[in-house]
Amino acid sequence: MSTLEMIEAAAERLQGHVRETPLLTSPFLDELAGRRVLVKPECLQHTGSFKFRGAWSAISALSEVDRKRGVIAYSSGNHAQGVALAAALHGISSVIVMPSDAPQLKIDNTRALGGEVVLYDRANESREEIGEALASERGLTLIRPYDEPQVIAGQGTTGLEIARQASAMGIEKADVLVCCGGGGLTSGIALALEGHAPGLRARPCEPEGFDDVKRSLATGQIQNNNAAAGNICDAILTPQPGDITFPILKRLCGPGLSVTEEEAMQAMALAFLRLKIVLEPGGAVSLASALFRKDEIKGDAVIVVASGGNTDPEVFGKALEFLT
């Protein structure tokens, strides 16, 4: 179970280590969206995404004995970098199991942040087997990317900040659009808002064709995506909502929203032009939903959690073509 109390406790442990991201605005985005748009740029978080929050929360919640043995994670993306840096800052070792065909930049970054990268052959090896062998051999604790109460609690600290910041700006009622993969960030935010800003409602945002959470919410049952890959929003492609996250999402969230790859890229371009921030495609689906699904949103203001900015220059260059 993840609860508001766990989120508040995580916020105390994160104090002074996490970056409190601001709420950014632009009159140009307000105009496009037909309402006030407040963007929380988690791309400015350490390691370029919100994942650092959950990683810090989980590592700092371990017993001292367990923590000293080190942690392990499976990820080729944002979770890997978050765990590697959070572990290094705790002075402990981390093993990150990554596919050998992961982009060299991500492998290099994870190593540079202090992670011990163990590569596996996606076609012939099981990352779970490799990971379990290493974990039992060295006594490492597995940090799951979303279906992990202390990870959800860490991501939920984003929601505590939103509640405080929105209230300071006089916003008591609004939809909060959240980029959603396995649902760790969305469920954490939803719990935080339930406790501290009941007029704000979390809504998951996904790429079209990978809208498992939207369909799961609509049917009330966990639904799968047909494909595991094949969309530019790589950071948020997960097969289905988590067993821990889904009941929270179902209880607290408004309907899901989904956007095309092209709309995500356009949102990246507009974030560049109007907010001066760098978003990755999967971190821009929330802004794209605010701009291009405005009829599905209610109220005078909308809050957008832009969850990450770890994109390649090539992909970013393609997004900028929407401006020319």
Place this chain on the structure above:
Amino acid sequence: MSTLEMIEAAAERLQGHVRETPLLTSPFLDELAGRRVLVKPECLQHTGSFKFRGAWSAISALSEVDRKRGVIAYSSGNHAQGVALAAALHGISSVIVMPSDAPQLKIDNTRALGGEVVLYDRANESREEIGEALASERGLTLIRPYDEPQVIAGQGTTGLEIARQASAMGIEKADVLVCCGGGGLTSGIALALEGHAPGLRARPCEPEGFDDVKRSLATGQIQNNNAAAGNICDAILTPQPGDITFPILKRLCGPGLSVTEEEAMQAMALAFLRLKIVLEPGGAVSLASALFRKDEIKGDAVIVVASGGNTDPEVFGKALEFLT
């Protein structure tokens, strides 16, 4: 005269209207610079640059009678947008005199922010004559871009934030690198640091070949640039330091630093990759100085004021080529 008291008074007037920008960090930049690098991203300020601070300060300092008559500014760039938005938010009119060959995007933006754009022919007309005629006809107050005490006071609020934020991070002694055109931002920050963080020292950063402030500081006399244009760092190309700003710079700043256009573009690319922020070339010379002039800097930490992010996609795309 600009003084610490004026900056503190400006900070009170700006409270709740200006965005307090954070100090961003990346272990990758620390590694490159050979010391801790703390970046203050004023590109995230309203209108994409620090200029909004000075504009708000100057407009809010006017008497109610003068303010109601409106303001006027000459600028095709960041100052124009800052004045237009600050005026609109005060509910008053602004006239922005811009050359007719200014980029259409800048003209459109200034209009969209509420400015009345008056175009003039750079070859055959004098913007001063046009401006003075309009000002006397309508009773408008001219808001100068830097040689204006209340503008300097507004830019100086950046320095108050740096003093507070650096102290909270345990940094009492460091160089503060500031992108420098006419010297409004640099002199304001220098005054604020003198009062609130005497161990922090402002240092102006400029493009090579347009290093009038660096040479003026070195010789103790105001020096001119040979050319008025012809460098990608357009936002900070000014013929010479201001009459009001230079004595402040001379009294308080450390030696100037200068970087090549290529180094400014590389700094833009690294800010994209490591901080997820968008800088314009003129807003990146401070970061470039931290990364590529490290032998000219002392101490375990350096603070970098990244002053703006209003760049075209084409220029940004060129900067990203440094990563491939």
